[in-house]
Amino acid sequence: MGKIGYDNQKYIETQSAHIRERIGQFGGKLYLEFGGKLFDDYHASRVLPGFEPDSKVRMLQQLREDVEIVIAICAGDIEKNKVRGDLGIPYEEDVLRLIDAFQGMDLYVGSVVVTQYSGQPAADVFLKRLSALGVRAYRHYPIAGYPHNIGVIVSEEGYGRNEYVETSRSLVVVTAPGPGSGKMAVCLSQLYHEHRRGREAGYAKFETFPIWNLPLKHPVNLAYEAATADLNDVNMIDPFHMDAYGAAATNYNRDVEIFPVLRTIFESILGECPYKSPTDMGVNMVGNCIIDDEVCREASHMEILRRYYTACTGRLRGTVDDEVVYKLELLMKQADITPAIFPAVSAALVREEATGKPAGAMVLPDGRVVTGKTSDLLGASASLLLNALKALGGIDQDLDLISTQVLEPICRLKTESLGNKNPRLHSDEVLIALCVSALTNPIAALAQRQLPKLKNCAAHFTVVLSAVDENLYHRLGMHISCEAKYERRRLYYR
Numbered sequence: 001m002g003k004i005g006y007d008n009q010k011y012i013e014t015q016s017a018h019i020r021e022r023i024g025q026f027g028g029k030l031y032l033e034f035g036g037k038l039f040d041d042y043h044a045s046r047v048l049p050g051f052e053p054d055s056k057v058r059m060l061q062q063l064r065e066d067v068e069i070v071i072a073i074c075a076g077d078i079e080k081n082k083v084r085g086d087l088g089i090p091y092e093e094d095v096l097r098l099i100d101a102f103q104g105m106d107l108y109v110g111s112v113v114v115t116q117y118s119g120q121p122a123a124d125v126f127l128k129r130l131s132a133l134g135v136r137a138y139r140h141y142p143i144a145g146y147p148h149n150i151g152v153i154v155s156e157e158g159y160g161r162n163e164y165v166e167t168s169r170s171l172v173v174v175t176a177p178g179p180g181s182g183k184m185a186v187c188l189s190q191l192y193h194e195h196r197r198g199r200e201a202g203y204a205k206f207e208t209f210p211i212w213n214l215p216l217k218h219p220v221n222l223a224y225e226a227a228t229a230d231l232n233d234v235n236m237i238d239p240f241h242m243d244a245y246g247a248a249a250t251n252y253n254r255d256v257e258i259f260p261v262l263r264t265i266f267e268s269i270l271g272e273c274p275y276k277s278p279t280d281m282g283v284n285m286v287g288n289c290i291i292d293d294e295v296c297r298e299a300s301h302m303e304i305l306r307r308y309y310t311a312c313t314g315r316l317r318g319t320v321d322d323e324v325v326y327k328l329e330l331l332m333k334q335a336d337i338t339p340a341i342f343p344a345v346s347a348a349l350v351r352e353e354a355t356g357k358p359a360g361a362m363v364l365p366d367g368r369v370v371t372g373k374t375s376d377l378l379g380a381s382a383s384l385l386l387n388a389l390k391a392l393g394g395i396d397q398d399l400d401l402i403s404t405q406v407l408e409p410i411c412r413l414k415t416e417s418l419g420n421k422n423p424r425l426h427s428d429e430v431l432i433a434l435c436v437s438a439l440t441n442p443i444a445a446l447a448q449r450q451l452p453k454l455k456n457c458a459a460h461f462t463v464v465l466s467a468v469d470e471n472l473y474h475r476l477g478m479h480i481s482c483e484a485k486y487e488r489r490r491l492y493y494r
Contacts, residue, residue, distance in 0.1 A: 002365055002456055005295030006050030015285045016062035019204075022283050023066070023170050026202025026274075029194065031187040032283070034175045035207040039101060044208055046479065047223045047300045048290065049456075056208075057105055060173065068110040068169035069102050071095050072176045072186045075116050075123035084178060092126045094177040099135065110167055111136040115182030118142055138163040140182065140189060147261050154268040159192035179231075188262075192269050202274060203266075204283050205255075210235045211287040212249045212279050219300035221250055222335050226307040229327045230320070241277035249279040301337050302458065302479075308332060309481035313464055316484045342481075343369050344460040349483075352462040358487050360384040362459040362478075364391060374424070374487075377407045380461060381469040382430040388457070389434075392450035401444045402430070402437045427472040454478055463487045 023030040037043075038056050045053045052058070060067055077091045084094050099109045112130055114123050117139040130137040140162040145152050152158050165186070172190070174183045187203050194201040209224035221235050238251040240259055255278040262281075266273040275281050290296055308328040314320030332338070339345040347361035347369045357374035362384055364370065370391045372384025390397055407425065410433060414420040425433065431451075438445035455477035464482050465473075473480045 002049055003292065003295045004050040005290060005292040005299065006048040007289045007291045008050050008052050008055055011051070011055060011286065011289040012059045012062060014288060015059045015283075018285050019063065019171065019283055020066075022202070022204050027200030028170050029172075029199065029201035030170065031172045031174060031190050031201065031203050033183045033187050033203070033205045034173050035183070035205065036209070038098075038175055041208065043223075043227055043303070044286075047220050047303050048286070048296055049299050050291075051286075056206075057107075060107060061105060063171055064106060066170045068108050068167050068172050070111055070113060070165060070167070070172055070174045070186065071098055071109065072113045072115050072174055072181045072183050073126075074181050075114050075118065075120045077178075077181065078114070078126050079120040079122045081122070082178070091177040091181075092129075096133075098175070098177065108169065109135075110169075110172075111138060111165055113138045113140055113165060113182075113186050115140045115185060116142050136166070138165050140186060146185075147258065147265075150261070150264050150268055154192060154265060159189040160196075162189045162193075164193040165190060188265055188269070195269050203281070205281045206283055207255075208284065208286055210250045210252055212238075212251060212282060212284060213287040214250060216248070216250050217334065218250075219297045219304070219335055222331055223300040223303045223307075224252075226304045226328055226331050229307070229311065229324045229331075238277050238279045241279045244276035244280075249277070251277075251279050255281075298341075301335060301341055304328070304331055304335060304337055305339065305342055306458075306479060306481045309460075309484070312484035313482055316464065316486075342458065342460060344458060345481075347371055348460045348462050358461065358463040360459055360461040362388050362457055364388065364457060365453060377404070377411055377424060378430060379424045379426060379466075379469065380463075381427045381465055381473070382425050384459060384461075385427050385454075386430060386434070386447070388454065389447040389450045392453045393446045395443060395447060399443060401441070401447050402433045406433050406437055426466065426468045428468060431472070451476065 019032070040053045041056060042053050045051045073091055073095050082091050083089065084091065087094065089097070095112060102109050112135055114127060114137060117123055118141065127137050143153055143158045147153065174186050176183050191201055191203055210221040214221055216235055216237055225233065225235055234253045235250055236253055236256060238249045238256060240256070241247065241249040259278040263273040311320050311325045311328050315322065315325055344361035344363050348359050348371065351359035351361065351371040351373055355373045358380045359371060359373050360380040361369055361371045368391060370384065370387045372380050372387050374380045375383060386401055387397060390399070390401065410425060410429060434444055434448055438448045456479070458479040459473065461480065461482045464484070464486055465480065470480065
């Protein structure tokens with residue numbers, strides 16, 4: 001079991017209580033713009049060991065009777081068939097996935113808002129699909145001069161033209177498949193319509209990072225900059241908070257830059273702005289639940305290093321610009337991070353030099369480092385996986401968990417029948433072979449039982465992994481990084 005630096009249960013309790021307080025501040029109706037990932041927040045769980053990836057949804061379940069979910073999606077994203085990079089599905093499909101996921105957790109989804117709607121044919125198709133599925137949907141329209149032309153925005157030609165979203169609960173969580181979907185605009189449009197109807201309502205924002213009550217250059221906040229290096233987000237001291245309270249608070253450039261506009265919009269709708277700074281708008285209690293700062297610092301350093309290796313690999317593949325890599329190099333210098341903080345890096349490189357072939361290394365929960373080499377039958381990732389299971393099960397490294405009588409027919413099948421040029425087994429294939437061997441081999445069965453212990457282990461490889469191996473490691477809950485080079489010089493890789 002790795003070191004814990006975060007009290008997850010405290011977070012769930014204090015965060016839900018703080019949101020209840022904010023609802024009360026606005027007379028019992030709050031529109032909460034929910035940034036980041038509601039489900040599967042693995043970045044947070046990596047930099048705050050002890051934080052569970054589903055913590056935010058579990059927190060909302062504490063408020064279940066008061067919560068209503070509204071999902072925003074931009075009509076332009078539907079028209080462009082924009083795809084979520086992590087899931088590989090279009091945004092409109094992700095809306096349906098989110099609805100199913102929320103309802104599966106007994107959270108009420110009230111409606112979907114199609115933002116920036118101007119008659120896009122694909123958006124019309126999606127709206128009809130939602131209607132056929134029994135999902136309420138609303139249209140919000142482009143506003144000339146948004147976000148700076150306040151006179152038009154806060155008028156019948158601006159927010160007033162949008163369809164009013166009928167809601168029935170005190171906490172309306174506005175979320176989306178991805179950034180740029182118009183969550184904030186939906187919230188502010190609703191405030192306008194509520195005020196016109198003589199109803200009291202407020203707005204707040206939930207963002208996990210940067211953590212406002214941690215120092216600007218705290219590794220957890222630097223890790224957030226690393227995660228958003230491609231978006232040009234920059235952490236900064238909130239100048240409005242400093243002016244109002246004489247205290248430093250960490251925020252990021254986009255929220256600080258838009259705050260004067262938001263303040264004017266609030267004043268135009270409500271008569272006054274309820275907040276003195278962009279930090280005031282937030283309800284984030286994440287920073288109050290760190291119980292071991294050093295553990296979180298170390299985890300964040302590792303995250304920055306992984307982000308750097310991932311960016312270098314992305315540059316090799318042509319999907320990441322040089323500027324992103326440069327920014328990550330700068331962050332590493334600021335935090336005094338080098339590959340030496342991760343012992344698997346040097347172990348993998350030493351093994352590659354000794355064997356002349358690609359290799360990998362993994363740090364086990366107890367700190368031991370195991371390595372894996374490329375052989376005629378196994379790739380480095382498959383070999384490393386088996387060696388790690390042996391070490392976790394106390395099995396002699398010289399013992400074969402899978403006999404060559406099992407491996408060789410699979411390798412022949414790949415080349416002779418399936419058309420593969422490389423006979424070596426991928427990680428998923430070797431796990432299937434291990435399961436077959438476990439039926440008659442008690443040592444293989446012992447190794448198989450160690451699989452859950454791999455969760456949160458970190459590994460490094462001396463070459464870029466195939467998509468199959470990379471996905472398998474991720475599905476096991478592991479963290480991986482690779483040197484930015486291919487095993488063989490080719491133009492096409494899968």
